[in-house]
Amino acid sequence: MKYAVIDVETTGLDPQQNRVIDIGIVLLDANFAQESFFTSLVNPQMPVTATDIHRICDADVTSAPAFTWLIPQVVQLLDQRIIVAHNAPFDLRFLNAESARSGQPLNLERHHAVCTMDQSRIYCPEGSHSLGALASRLGIETPVLHRALPDALICAELFRHYVNAESQGELFAQHAINRHGDVVYPCEWERARPWHARSHS
Incomplete structure (x- = not known):
């Protein structure tokens, strides 16, 4: 298997109301x-908010491509790969919403992804499960x-840590419960x- 580790920054938390501004x-590879x-700023075609978090402002994205222009490249990058993301449902929802708005739905589903936030409950000691806290x-x-x-x-470094921890038998739990109440293995x-x-149609 090969993998595509993804992160998106957005104008807010609701994929129906907010937009991707950075991908x-x-x-x-299989090892x-x-x-x-690949990286690109994205013109959200709306005012940028949450600037205090990502430090991206309107001027930064004025000349950036709209998401619809990035879809062909995103499709090429993701094809035949397992997606890896920290809080994967968040990234999947935004990518699906953006592509659907563009009339080119990606149809990314949860079984296509590895969530490094969920897996941290298995392979990392207790503490915050945020990306920055885990990295620290x-x-x-x-x-x-x-x-x-x-x-x-x-996120890619976290993923490698989990794979190595599994190979060494260094697990902190055999199963756990994630923030949504689902069992993590x-x-x-x-x-x-x-x-x-x-599957992109």
Whole structure:
């Protein structure tokens, strides 16, 4: 299997009302080594909000492409890969909402993804499950937080940590409960199914 580690920054939390303004994708090969990456600011075609979090302002995205222009490249990058994201349902919902608005729905489903936030409850000691907090506990460098590509790179490092911890039998739990009340089990990457461009219609 190959993997596409994704992060999006947005104008808010509701994918029906808010928009993506920054996207980062890191491609990993079957051995979890980085192959390449892609990043772009996105013109949300609405005022930028949540600037205190991501530090992106209206002027930054004025000349950026709208999401509809990025979809062909996103499709090419995700094709035949398992998606990895921190709080994966959030990223999937926004990508689905943006692509649906553009008339080119990606149809990304939860079984296409590994959630590094959920898996942290298995492979990391107790504490905050935020990306920055986990990186700090594991000694992963975080030069910038809440920008898409840096966060995707951190997420890729978390993913590698989990894979290595599993191979060493270094689990903190055999199962856990996530923030939504769902049961989390180890090795989600072994159960996830790659997304295929042919499902994009």
